[in-house]
Amino acid sequence: MYKTEVRGALIDGDKDYKQISTDIIKPMEGRPPLWWYIALAIALIAASVGVWAIFVTVAVGIGTWGLNNSVAWGWEIINFVWWIGIGHAGTAFSIFLLILRQKWRTSINRAAEAMTVFAVICAAIFPALHMGRVWLAFYIIPYPNTRGPLWVNYNSPLFWDFAAISSYLLISASFWYLGMLPDFATIRDRTTNKLKKAIYGILAMGWNGSTHNWLRYESLAFVLGGIAAVLVVSVHSIVSTDFAVSVEPGWHATIFPPYFVVGAIFSGFAMVMTLMIIIRKLYKLGDYITDSHLTAIAKILTFISLIMGTAYLTEIFVAWYSGSNYEIHTLFKTRIFGPYAFQFWAMFICNALIPQLFWFKRIRKNIWWMFTISIFINIGMWYERFNIVVTSLAQDYLPSSWTTYNPTIVEIGVYVGTIGIFSLGVLLFFRYVPMIAISEVKSVLKVTKKTKTH
Amino acid sequence: MSTKSVVGIFEDEEKLIDALHKVKEKGIAIEEVYTPYPVFEVFEYVGKKSRIRTAAFFYGLFAAISILAFLYYTSVISWPINYGGKPFNSFPSFIIITLVLTIFSITVLSLFSFSIGAKLFPGQKAKVVDYRATDNMFVMVVEGKEGDNNEVTEILREAGALEIKEN
Numbered sequence: 274m275y276k277t278e279v280r281g282a283l284i285d286g287d288k289d290y291k292q293i294s295t296d297i298i299k300p301m302e303g304r305p306p307l308w309w310y311i312a313l314a315i316a317l318i319a320a321s322v323g324v325w326a327i328f329v330t331v332a333v334g335i336g337t338w339g340l341n342n343s344v345a346w347g348w349e350i351i352n353f354v355w356w357i358g359i360g361h362a363g364t365a366f367s368i369f370l371l372i373l374r375q376k377w378r379t380s381i382n383r384a385a386e387a388m389t390v391f392a393v394i395c396a397a398i399f400p401a402l403h404m405g406r407v408w409l410a411f412y413i414i415p416y417p418n419t420r421g422p423l424w425v426n427y428n429s430p431l432f433w434d435f436a437a438i439s440s441y442l443l444i445s446a447s448f449w450y451l452g453m454l455p456d457f458a459t460i461r462d463r464t465t466n467k468l469k470k471a472i473y474g475i476l477a478m479g480w481n482g483s484t485h486n487w488l489r490y491e492s493l494a495f496v497l498g499g500i501a502a503v504l505v506v507s508v509h510s511i512v513s514t515d516f517a518v519s520v521e522p523g524w525h526a527t528i529f530p531p532y533f534v535v536g537a538i539f540s541g542f543a544m545v546m547t548l549m550i551i552i553r554k555l556y557k558l559g560d561y562i563t564d565s566h567l568t569a570i571a572k573i574l575t576f577i578s579l580i581m582g583t584a585y586l587t588e589i590f591v592a593w594y595s596g597s598n599y600e601i602h603t604l605f606k607t608r609i610f611g612p613y614a615f616q617f618w619a620m621f622i623c624n625a626l627i628p629q630l631f632w633f634k635r636i637r638k639n640i641w642w643m644f645t646i647s648i649f650i651n652i653g654m655w656y657e658r659f660n661i662v663v664t665s666l667a668q669d670y671l672p673s674s675w676t677t678y679n680p681t682i683v684e685i686g687v688y689v690g691t692i693g694i695f696s697l698g699v700l701l702f703f704r705y706v707p708m709i710a711i712s713e714v715k716s717v718l719k720v721t722k723k724t725k726t727h
Numbered sequence: 728m729s730t731k732s733v734v735g736i737f738e739d740e741e742k743l744i745d746a747l748h749k750v751k752e753k754g755i756a757i758e759e760v761y762t763p764y765p766v767f768e769v770f771e772y773v774g775k776k777s778r779i780r781t782a783a784f785f786y787g788l789f790a791a792i793s794i795l796a797f798l799y800y801t802s803v804i805s806w807p808i809n810y811g812g813k814p815f816n817s818f819p820s821f822i823i824i825t826l827v828l829t830i831f832s833i834t835v836l837s838l839f840s841f842s843i844g845a846k847l848f849p850g851q852k853a854k855v856v857d858y859r860a861t862d863n864m865f866v867m868v869v870e871g872k873e874g875d876n877n878e879v880t881e882i883l884r885e886a887g888a889l890e891i892k893e894n
Contacts, residue, residue, distance in 0.1 A: 440827050475850065483760065486847065500787075
């Protein structure tokens, strides 16, 4: 049970139901603010850079990337894992907090789910391009064909990945859209603009808020929530097996699946915090995204950061304890004290140490500190993936194959492009979709009020 | 003279539930209730049930069996390939694919069930009794009687209905 007197109100200000709808729909009405246009322009430029880089990659081939025989996975896989990690927050928020009956999720889940959908779309671009001939990507689907029939290799984590990410995208998008149905109906019924009424009428698919609708809505949310909870854990476990099943020093570890899942939720929550602070500040939705919401995220981040630190130390310990020269070389001579020391320590400091600042109440309550730390975590998580992907490959068993890896401008371009696509999605979401789940916030209004008066 | 349903509009969840209770006591049928967010007590009064959860279980069972059978057929019967000496029927690695694709199938099939069951699909026109039901009002529609609806109207008014109209 959520105790308002202990944890602070979920909705500040004395609101009624109508006021909630009005407040949340407000950013969608009238002209968007100037910063929105500027951000949109920047996002479009970044996305165009991505389109150029993708065009070069497809037209010329992945020879335009800085990969070589030793480091065959570079920025693409780093960014793929990074985006998938960020994409874990939405479902983690909606599903785990739904299962745990955490009422504070209601103001945040919509934005977190939106972020998930865009992040997973960005993530999917990378492995598709990495196939080399992206127009033959459909070969990964097991369908009866004239080449044998030649089926796919079900023992390969790369195929598991494809199946898991497609399912994850489908379920996240469905869950997100399901939650929006009642809100689209609210917009449809409130607006006087005929065009808007027609568009949101189509989007609402005939929702009228009847028991007939709500009962099935609740049942479907229950079903999707239940199975998505399994998927959240399994998607990143599967991504980790891309690494863990290959006999590479630094990859071949049983800690990988939990380590990846926790890392994914960590980066996802950090991105949620970044986004919620932006929404709160720019749209003045502080009554709905209260201090207690942000503090709750900060507390979770502190806890996960401890798990991350433990995982890093466990990896180091096990490498030493194993007595394997190769493991020791990778962990100590390549990562901690070697040529990739900067990336290792950037990861360690950003993920395991900096978030510990949240132990101080002053930092946990200060929006600028929270924003800065969330950005640090996102940078740290990128470095974590760099550490895993590049350092193990750059110096493995054969010293004669040791090499270094640097990304080319095309690789950087694809990454910039995905950031552009993500920002574009988020900006359009700000403008055309209610950023906070209106119906869900209404359902917790009573809870906060009741505990206040009694 | 045709019967008309009575529509009661409430501004509060508690008042609505109170009215539902009173109407039910009198043995008058409740046709439908419209709320801005799901209210679980209302489900009980209206007495409807959804079979999506049960259906989802069987979708999952059906999907899991078919996917395992498909994997077995393709890798053992149709075109067996030796991957590093592993058995053709590599059951442990099939589990992962089965799990993930079962979730995929449940999602797709449940979405269709939802769409059909709740009658929500693109192009569907919403049957709206009162436009405020998706915003801030709780609307209940009660079956009317032949003749006049004074009795029901009185119950609704007593329970604190903001507006009462006939539909």
